[in-house]
Amino acid sequence: MAPIESLFRPLALGPYTLAHRVVMAPLTRMRAGEGGEPRALNVEYYRQRASPGGLIIAEASPISASAQGMPNTPGIFTAGQVAGWSAVTDAVHQAGGVIFLQLWHMGRVSHASHQPEGGAPFAPSAIPAPGTALTADFERVPFDTPRALGVDEIAQVIEDYRTAALNALRAGFDGVEVHGANGYLIEQFMNSGTNARDDAYGGAIPNRARFLLEATAAAIDVWGADRVGVRLSPFGVANGCTDADPEALHRHAIGELARCGLAYLHLIEPRASGSGQRDVDHQDVPLASAMFRTDWPGTLIAPGNYTPESAAAAVEAGTVDAVAFGRLFISNPDLPERIRAGAALNPYYRPTFYGGDAAGYTDYPRYDPKAAAG
Numbered sequence: 001m002a003p004i005e006s007l008f009r010p011l012a013l014g015p016y017t018l019a020h021r022v023v024m025a026p027l028t029r030m031r032a033g034e035g036g037e038p039r040a041l042n043v044e045y046y047r048q049r050a051s052p053g054g055l056i057i058a059e060a061s062p063i064s065a066s067a068q069g070m071p072n073t074p075g076i077f078t079a080g081q082v083a084g085w086s087a088v089t090d091a092v093h094q095a096g097g098v099i100f101l102q103l104w105h106m107g108r109v110s111h112a113s114h115q116p117e118g119g120a121p122f123a124p125s126a127i128p129a130p131g132t133a134l135t136a137d138f139e140r141v142p143f144d145t146p147r148a149l150g151v152d153e154i155a156q157v158i159e160d161y162r163t164a165a166l167n168a169l170r171a172g173f174d175g176v177e178v179h180g181a182n183g184y185l186i187e188q189f190m191n192s193g194t195n196a197r198d199d200a201y202g203g204a205i206p207n208r209a210r211f212l213l214e215a216t217a218a219a220i221d222v223w224g225a226d227r228v229g230v231r232l233s234p235f236g237v238a239n240g241c242t243d244a245d246p247e248a249l250h251r252h253a254i255g256e257l258a259r260c261g262l263a264y265l266h267l268i269e270p271r272a273s274g275s276g277q278r279d280v281d282h283q284d285v286p287l288a289s290a291m292f293r294t295d296w297p298g299t300l301i302a303p304g305n306y307t308p309e310s311a312a313a314a315v316e317a318g319t320v321d322a323v324a325f326g327r328l329f330i331s332n333p334d335l336p337e338r339i340r341a342g343a344a345l346n347p348y349y350r351p352t353f354y355g356g357d358a359a360g361y362t363d364y365p366r367y368d369p370k371a372a373a374g
Contacts, residue, residue, distance in 0.1 A: 004339060006312040010053075011322055013299055014175065014226035014263035016098050019053025021315055021322035022336040024329045025303045026057045026102040026177065026231075028073060030355040036062070036075035038084030044362050046088045048333035052096030057177055057229075057266070057324065058088070060104035063164035064157075067185075069110030069121065071136050072355060076101060076164045082171045089172035100175040100229060100263075101168045103161060103219065107185030108146035108194070109239045111135050122147045124189045124211075125196040130240040138355065151199060154211065157185075162218035175227035178216050180253075181268055183239030186212050187232075190253065191243040205245075209253045220260060229301075230257055231266035234288045247291070254295045265296050266324065269304025289320045308339045331364050338367045 011018040033039035049056060061076040062068040068075065075081045092099045108123035111133035115121055123146035132140040149157070168176050180186035188194040189211035195202050201210050219228045234250040243249050257265065267288040289302040303324035306314070311323035329335050331348035338345060352360020
C-alpha cells in the first residue's frame, strides 16, 4: 500500500484547491425538517464534518416537488430550503471547507405519497421498478407504475435542474453535482432496461444520454463548467436500472462530458456496498475508475468500499485523484484528521443511518490526540 501521505497532497478541483483528497460522499440521512428544510441539527452535522480545504458533497436534494421520493430529505426548490442550506454552507465555510450540492430527481422510484396532489411519479417510460418504495410515512409498499414523460415535460424538468442549480448558488454552495447514478431519473433515461422510448430521448445510446447532458448543461449555464460535477454508476443495478451494454453507454456519456471542462467526474465503483452495484466477486466487472480513467482527462473521484490504505494506493497509482468515503464519514466526523494521525476509526451503526434525530448522526466522538497518547 502507498503511504497515507498520498491522500494529503493538494488537489485542484475547478477553481478550488483542496488540501486533501478525503472527500465526504453525498449521503441520504432523512433528517431534514418540515417542508424539506435543513434545520439546526443538519447544520451541526455538516459543521462537524467540515475541514480546512476538504470537499463535502452534500446529500442528494430533490430539484422540485415531483423529484421527491423519500421522507425527510432536504430539497432545493423553496425559499425555506434555500435558507436552511445557507446556514449549512456558512458553517462549512467558517471551518474552511468546500461544499457542493447533489441535484436529485428520483423519477420512477418515487411514490404517489411524495408527489404533488398524490399523482403517479414519472419516468422516461411506464416501466415500474422492482421492489418497494418508502412512503412519506416511512412505510414499505410496491413501487407505482410511473407515467411516461412527454417531450414538452422533459424540457420542464431540465428547467427544474437549472432553477435548482440557481437556488444552490443562492444558498452559498461552491458548486453542484448532477446525480446521474443509482437508478434515479437520469440513469433511467440512460439505461436500455428502463427506457423504451422511440423519440429523441430513447433508442440509440446518444439519445439515451441526451437527458444527462441537457441536465448537466443546465447546471453549467448557472455555475460555469468548472464548478459542476457529475456522478455516474457504470455497473449499477440499483432500483432495477440495467443496461445491455454499460461500457459502451458510459464511454459515450463520459466522452461527451469530457468536452465540457467539468470540475470532476464521480464514478461509483462496482464493489460499493449498499449502492445496488453488481457483485464483483461473481462477475467479471472491473473497477469503474480503472476502466474509464483514459476517457476522463480531468479530476476523477471514486467511492466504493475504500479503506484509507487502499484509497492512498489508488491515488498513488493515478487511478483516481480523490476518494469519497460514506459510512466512515458518518461515524467519523473528523475522518481526514484520523486518517492523517493513523488513529482508530469509530465503527458505524447501520440502524441509525436513515431517519431519527441526533443518535447516530451528530453524537459520534471526535479523535482526541491527548487520550490517544495516554
